[in-house]
Amino acid sequence: MSQIIPIYIPTFISDQNYNPTRVLPHLYFYNGLIDCQPYYIESGSLTAAGVSKEQTNFPYFDNYNVVSGSFPTTNSESLLFNNENASYGEIPIDNLYTQYWETYIELLYNPKTRLLTCEAIIPLADYFKIELNDIINFRGNYYHLRAINDYSLKTGECNLQLLGPIIKDSLDNL
Numbered sequence: 001m002s003q004i005i006p007i008y009i010p011t012f013i014s015d016q017n018y019n020p021t022r023v024l025p026h027l028y029f030y031n032g033l034i035d036c037q038p039y040y041i042e043s044g045s046l047t048a049a050g051v052s053k054e055q056t057n058f059p060y061f062d063n064y065n066v067v068s069g070s071f072p073t074t075n076s077e078s079l080l081f082n083n084e085n086a087s088y089g090e091i092p093i094d095n096l097y098t099q100y101w102e103t104y105i106e107l108l109y110n111p112k113t114r115l116l117t118c119e120a121i122i123p124l125a126d127y128f129k130i131e132l133n134d135i136i137n138f139r140g141n142y143y144h145l146r147a148i149n150d151y152s153l154k155t156g157e158c159n160l161q162l163l164g165p166i167i168k169d170s171l172d173n174l
Contacts, residue, residue, distance in 0.1 A: 027079055028061040031070075064092055107144075107163065116143060116162040123156055135166055142166045 014021035035057050044050020063079045064072035064086060071089030078095040085091060107113055118138065122130070127148070134145045143162035151158040 028063060029065040029077075029079065031060040031062055031064075031066045033057040034060040062087065064089075112165065114164055115146070116160075116164065118160050118162065120158055120160050121156045122148075122151070122158060124153065127151060127156070127158075136160070136162055138162060 011018075012021045012023045013019065038054050038056050039058075040052050040054055042050050042052045062072065063084075065077040066072050066089070072086045072092055074090050074093045076089075076092040078092045081096045083091050083095045116138070130145065130148065132145055132147070136143050136145050141164060143164035144166060145160065146163045147161040149159040149161070
């Protein structure tokens with residue numbers, strides 16, 4: 001990169017006095033080495049002398065995936081549920097919510113959506129093949145399978161929760 005930037009070290013604070021907080025492990029994208037202002041890493045300890053080494057780049061880890069040596073753009077991938085300001089570059093448009101949950105949440109809270117609870121008999125072989133993202137045809141209408149409750153291994157009787165109408169374009173992938 002032609003521009004040398006200051007190094008960015010994320011800080012996790014717990015209150016208005018900037019006290020540090022305990023954080024759980026995080027997942028980040030490794031985006032290569034970025035040139036920065038010189039900083040020094042010192043080896044050794046309080047009792048033994050060490051060597052000081054100048055560094056002019058740092059490993060760039062971020063919530064956003066970028067081309068190595070660049071910064072996030074609006075098309076970058078994101079590991080966040082709802083994007084926040086990027087340390088460098090632009091804020092990506094998509095995030096985990098828009099990619100995986102937005103359509104389902106919109107369907108769930110749409111006034112035309114209905115949650116249907118019904119009883120069914122599902123053979124054991126079919127029960128093992130069914131997944132919760134399957135589309136079910138019930139009385140001539142298509143629904144998303146939301147839950148299978150109280151399944152009896154002997155008789156195959158169970159209670160189903162169906163969510164409908166189906167999400168647009170769901171039948172195109174069948």
